[in-house]
Amino acid sequence: MQVWPLKASEHSIDLAVKMTATVVVRRPPGGYRDAMRRYKVRLDGKVVGKLTAGSELRVDVPPGEHTLQGTIDWSGSEIVRFVVTEDHVAIFHLAPAGSAVSFCQAFTSQGYLKLLREDGFL
Structure with missing residues (x-):
């Protein structure tokens, strides 16, 4: 049995520390507009999940600047740019914009949903 010297590949310790932040997107319960439909959540242009x-x-992201958007069919929310720092959580709310009788919003590319950051900072 060999005790010394140890090869690095035999007993290596991964010292890489991942710096992450978290983005949380919440869709409120209730209401009847889109009650049975899912909203897609796009983070940095890629779909990362769907909300009922x-x-x-909840999505872990590297610290820095990101974009966020909620979409449904051909419409959705405006694209929101934000910065999140290491070990922090950015919380957003994604909900229908306007009321159920605001039918004209369905024909816009970014007016059907509203996406707001909980703390009000972007």
Whole structure:
């Protein structure tokens, strides 16, 4: 049995520390507009999940600047740019914009949903 010297490949310790932040997107429960439909959540242009009424999505991201958007069919929210720092959580709320009778919003590319950051900072 060999005790010394040890090869690095035999007993290596991964010292890499991942710096992450978290983005949380919440969709409120209730209401009847889109109650049976899912909203897609796009982070930095890529779909990272879908939200049903009353659900929440959590995504770990590297610290820095990101974009976030909620979409449904051909419409959705405006694209929100934000910065999140290491070990912090950015919380957003994704909900229908306007009321159920605001039918004209369905024909816009970014007016059907509203996406707001909980703390009000972007």
